[in-house]
Amino acid sequence: MLPNSSSDNATVAGNQTPSNWSPQQQTARMLALCEAQMEAATQDSDVAVDTLINSFSDLMNLVRELNAESNQNHSDTQTIKFASEEEMKQRYQTLMRQVNNAIMAFQFYDKLSQRLGHVRYSLSTLALFVCDRLNSQKPEHWDKLVTTLGRLYRTAEERAIFDSIAGTLAITPENEKPKPISQTAAPEGSIELF
Amino acid sequence: MPSVILAVDDSASMRQMVRFTLESAGYEVVQAADGVEALDYAKAGNADLVLTDVNMPRMDGITLVRELRNLNNYKGVPILVLTTEAGQDTKMQGKQAGATGWIVKPFNPEQLLATIQRVL
Numbered sequence: 251m252l253p254n255s256s257s258d259n260a261t262v263a264g265n266q267t268p269s270n271w272s273p274q275q276q277t278a279r280m281l282a283l284c285e286a287q288m289e290a291a292t293q294d295s296d297v298a299v300d301t302l303i304n305s306f307s308d309l310m311n312l313v314r315e316l317n318a319e320s321n322q323n324h325s326d327t328q329t330i331k332f333a334s335e336e337e338m339k340q341r342y343q344t345l346m347r348q349v350n351n352a353i354m355a356f357q358f359y360d361k362l363s364q365r366l367g368h369v370r371y372s373l374s375t376l377a378l379f380v381c382d383r384l385n386s387q388k389p390e391h392w393d394k395l396v397t398t399l400g401r402l403y404r405t406a407e408e409r410a411i412f413d414s415i416a417g418t419l420a421i422t423p424e425n426e427k428p429k430p431i432s433q434t435a436a437p438e439g440s441i442e443l444f
Numbered sequence: 445m446p447s448v449i450l451a452v453d454d455s456a457s458m459r460q461m462v463r464f465t466l467e468s469a470g471y472e473v474v475q476a477a478d479g480v481e482a483l484d485y486a487k488a489g490n491a492d493l494v495l496t497d498v499n500m501p502r503m504d505g506i507t508l509v510r511e512l513r514n515l516n517n518y519k520g521v522p523i524l525v526l527t528t529e530a531g532q533d534t535k536m537q538g539k540q541a542g543a544t545g546w547i548v549k550p551f552n553p554e555q556l557l558a559t560i561q562r563v564l
Contacts, residue, residue: 405530438530444546
C-alpha cells in the first residue's frame with residue numbers, strides 16, 4: 251500500500267514528533283475525517299432531495315391547475331385566449347425553472363457516489379495501514395498516508411473538510427505543507443472558457 | 445441537421461441529466477462511459493462538440509482531450525470538461541491538453557446550453 255522508501259524519513263527529518271502523538275490518536279482523526287465526509291455528503295443529499303420534492307410538488311400543482319382549467323366551460327373564448335397566452339408563457343417559465351432545479355438536484359447522486367467511494371477507499375487503506383504494526387508506529391508513514399489519501403479529496407468542499415482535519419494529522423512543518431487546494435478551487439457550477 | 449454532442453461520463457445518472465438537457469435543446473447526443481469508449485466513437489464518427497468528465501476508469505478525461513487533439517478531425521472541435529474537479533492544477537492540465545473550457549459540476553442546464561451555443 252504506502253510507499254516505504256528512505257525518502258519517507260527525509261520528509262520529516264529533524265522534526266520533533268509532538269508529545270501527544272500516538273497511532274491511536276491518528277487513527278481516531280482519520281476516522282473523524284471519514285465521518286465528516288459522510289456527514290457532509292448526507293447533508294448535501296438532504297438539501298438535494300428537498301429541492302427535488304419541492305420541484306415535483308410545484309410541477310404537480312401546475313399540472314393540476316392546467317387540468318382544472320381545461321375542464322372549465324368558458325363563454326368568452328377571445329378573452330380566455332389572450333389570458334391564456336400570457337399565462338402559458340408564465341407557466342412555461344415556471345415549469346422550466348422547476349425542471350432546471352430538478353436537473354441540478356439530481357446530480358447529487360453522482361457526487362454522493364463519489365464521496366462514499368472516497369470514504370470506502372480511505373477506510374480500507376486505513377485498515378491495512380494500522381495492521382502494519384511496524385510502519386503504523388512511525389509518524390512519517392502517517393504523513394505519507396495523509397498525503398496519499400489527500401489526493402482523493404478533489405472538490406472544493408472535500409478539500410475544505412480535508413484541509414481542516416488533515417492539518418491536525420500530519421506532522422510536516424507548516425511551511426513545507428502544500429497550499430490548501432480549497433483556497434484556490436473554483437466554485438460549483440462555475441464555467442471558464444480558455 | 446442537429447449538432448452531435450459526444451457526452452462522456454462514467455456516471456449513468458450524469459449522462460442521463462446531460463442527455464435530457466441537450467436533447468431538450470435540439471442536440472443529438474451520443475454517450476460514452478469512459479475515455480476509451482469515447483475515443484472509439486471519435487475515430488469512427490464525427491461529433492460537433494465533446495463534453496467530458498475527468499475521473500473515469502480506463503481512460504480519464506484529460507488523456508481523452510489529448511488523444512482527441514491528436515486526431516485530425518478533432519483538432520478544431522470544442523471540448524468542454526464537465527467535472528467535480530475544482531483545483532487549478534487539474535484545470536491547467538486540461539487547458540494544456542487542449543480543452544476549450546472547464547465547467548464545475550453540478551451544471552446549471554441554462555448555463556451549460558449557453559456555453560455550448562457560444563463555443564459551437
